[in-house]
Amino acid sequence: MPRQELKTVALPLTSYAVLGLLTQGEASGYDLIKRAQQCIAYFFWSPSRSQIYAELGRLEVGGYVTERAVEQERRPDKRIYAITPTGEQVLQVWLIDPQTATSHTILLLKVFLGNLIPPELLIAQIRWARDQAQATLAEFQQLEAEHPSKTDDFFPYLTLLSGLAHTGATIQWADQVIAQLEQTQE
Amino acid sequence: MPRQELKTVALPLTSYAVLGLLTQGEASGYDLIKRAQQCIAYFFWSPSRSQIYAELGRLEVGGYVTERAVEQERRPDKRIYAITPTGEQVLQVWLIDPQTATSHTILLLKVFLGNLIPPELLIAQIRWARDQAQATLAEFQQLEAEHPSKTDDFFPYLTLLSGLAHTGATIQWADQVIAQLEQTQE
């Protein structure tokens, strides 16, 4: 059983978010919360306060980040964290691995950190998600067609419309992003 | 401090999903999992197996559902649950309360169970969510305008596009649903 491969999936999502944010420079937990809420929040997810601190502890123990205490007079003391080469490698492996992009949120985190991924590998992952969404869309369209919309299943039908709208939005976004990424490649 | 009011928010989301599914008729935990995955799954959420069983236990203790053991020969024995009048009341109160619709998922659950809500109250909740989404959209459009798209923030910009696409989808869906609901009202 290959242990190295298992290790690549060993960390929860929040860890990779934290590592990713730390590639922008060292920061305290408090700083990271702000970074996350400013930028990552575009995609309707950001790790919670307590979780970020928990992950920083775990990452420090694992040697993925270093911790440095900073004493302050006017403000509470704090600890500044910086990503280590090991941490960067672990992040890299995860970012490049297409197997790990199992949800829209994860894909968006990867896109957010897109400068750390070779463009063609990022595009491949987006394209894969796009195709998945396309399949879902087809399924939903099938259901819509079978459905006369005014039967007893009226309210479930209305939620199906939500699925259709959002799946459509995902495909549209993916196409847009792929186009823009391919442009910058040339 | 009014205790009755606190009670209306006392249950987690999965409980209301379970109660809602039980209004379609009594069922075992196993049945509920299938119901959930078939219908509710349109909106990219469904409670997990273990959670459904946990909530059934909690609801039984609280008197919101009744439990009945059924012995089977060819299949494993099972327990069938049915919603009680108290359970129906608790569900009603939650469905009608606009304060509880704090996420898209929750709103979709309420729409899914729309036959249990007076149309105008459902419409009001959808309209509220629509307006929230509209505000978010304006914010995102503002950010997009300020953003020349090709600066150093290219990748965050791409995730902003996702936010724009999905917020747009939400608004479009809400308009569509409100229109359909208003039609049926006349």
Next chain:
DNA sequence: TAAGAGTATTCCGAATCGGACTATTCCAAC
């Protein structure tokens, strides 16, 4: 005849959230 899917549920660890709590400092309003 062995493998796999369906029925029906339990158990457990891990991930995650959100709110309460501490403690200090700065700024603004009344």
Next chain:
DNA sequence: GTTGGAATAGTCCGATTCGGAATACTCTTA
């Protein structure tokens, strides 16, 4: 002037939720 609120920097806790493993039996299919 002082009182209140936001910002700084974190800890701690309970509750929610997920997902996978385990159990155990039956039916179908290759």
